[in-house]
Amino acid sequence: MSLIIASQLESDFNRSLGRHPSGPTLIDVAEDEPWTAADEADILLVRPSLAWRQCAHARPDIWPGRLKWVYSASAGVDFYPDWLLEAPLVTCGRGVASEEIADYVIAAIYAYAKNLEAVTVRSRDQWTQASLGRVSGTTIGIVGLGAIGAAVARRGLALGAQVVGLRRSGAQSGISGVQHVRDLKTLVAEADHIVIAVPGTAETRHLFNEALFAGIKPGAHIINVARGSVIDQDALIDALDRGRLGFATLDVAEPEPLPEGHALYSHPRVRLTPHISSNYGLIRHRLLEKVNDDLSRFVRGEKPSDIVDPARGY
Structure with a gap:
C-alpha cells in the first residue's frame, strides 16, 4: 500500500x-x-x-x-x-532558500554601503563629488553559520570583506577564510555589517538587547533574516535614535505584520521588507x-x- x-x-x-x-x-x-x-x-x-x-x-x-x-x-x-x-x-x-537569502543579505549590504539613490543627480547644479561607502575591506559578522550563514560567508569573502562568524555550538564552520570569534559581544564590536541567521527559539529571544547594542561598533549595519524575536525592537529603535547603530535592514519582525503606525515602518534608518528574502515563489x-x-x-x-x-x- x-x-x-x-x-x-x-x-x-x-x-x-x-x-x-x-x-x-x-x-x-x-x-x-x-x-x-x-x-x-x-x-x-x-x-x-x-x-x-x-x-x-x-x-x-x-x-x-x-x-x-x-x-x-x-x-x-x-x-x-x-x-x-x-x-x-x-x-x-x-x-532550500539559503542562496536566495544570502543574495538578499549582500544586496542589503551594498544598498547601505553605496546608497546610490542618495548620490543620484537630477539637475546640473547637483553635479558634485560625493563619497561612497565600501564593502571590500569591511568586516561582515555572521551570527549563525548554518546554511544561510555559510552562503553569506562565501559571498562576503569573494567580495573582499573580512568575515567573522559565531556558531552557537562553538564548532568551526569549515569555510576557509572565516575567522571564528569566541562570543557575540566580540563579534558586534568588530563588525561593520552584522547578519543574524539563527533559529527563533526561547534561547535566542531578544539575543540582541539593550546591553548588546551598547557594545556594538558605532555606525554598524544590522541585517536580520532570522526571526523578529531575536531582536528587542524597542532597544533597536533606541540604538538607532541615539546614533549608536547606523542602519537596520529587517526582513522579519515581531509580530508579522507589525501593527499599523509602528515606528519601524517609517524610521529613516530602517529598511523593512515583508519576510520575502527567501524568494519563496521562485x-x-x-x-x-x-x-x-x-x-x-x-x-x-x-x-x-x-x-x-x-x-x-x-
Whole structure:
C-alpha cells in the first residue's frame, strides 16, 4: 500500500510530488484545521499557516494520530505549536532558500554601503563629488553559520570583506577564510555589517538587547533574516535614535505584520521588507527536490535530512 501524504502546499507542488516512484497518494487538508489529517495520513507536509498559530495552546486529542512523519516546508519550526514536535519524526526545509537569502543579505549590504539613490543627480547644479561607502575591506559578522550563514560567508569573502562568524555550538564552520570569534559581544564590536541567521527559539529571544547594542561598533549595519524575536525592537529603535547603530535592514519582525503606525515602518534608518528574502515563489523546485529525495530515503528505511530536535526547537 502506498503512503498517504496530506499536504498544505499548492496543487501544482502536490501533483509533482505524487509522481514520486513510490506512488504516494496525495490528499488535501482542511485549511482551518490541518492537523486533522493525522487521522488518515502517514506524512503531513505543512507550511506556516495562521491555523497553526491559532491552535498554539490546545493539543488536539487526535494528534499525532497515525502520522509517521511531519515535514515542515519552512526551515524554522517556531511558528508551529510545541505539540507538533510530538510527532514520531519532524523534518524541515532547511537549506532550500539559503542562496536566495544570502543574495538578499549582500544586496542589503551594498544598498547601505553605496546608497546610490542618495548620490543620484537630477539637475546640473547637483553635479558634485560625493563619497561612497565600501564593502571590500569591511568586516561582515555572521551570527549563525548554518546554511544561510555559510552562503553569506562565501559571498562576503569573494567580495573582499573580512568575515567573522559565531556558531552557537562553538564548532568551526569549515569555510576557509572565516575567522571564528569566541562570543557575540566580540563579534558586534568588530563588525561593520552584522547578519543574524539563527533559529527563533526561547534561547535566542531578544539575543540582541539593550546591553548588546551598547557594545556594538558605532555606525554598524544590522541585517536580520532570522526571526523578529531575536531582536528587542524597542532597544533597536533606541540604538538607532541615539546614533549608536547606523542602519537596520529587517526582513522579519515581531509580530508579522507589525501593527499599523509602528515606528519601524517609517524610521529613516530602517529598511523593512515583508519576510520575502527567501524568494519563496521562485524556489519551489528546490523544495520539491528536497522532499522527493527525503521521501526516497524514508521508503528505503533511511533517515531523511534535517531532522528537528524537539529539545532544541530546530
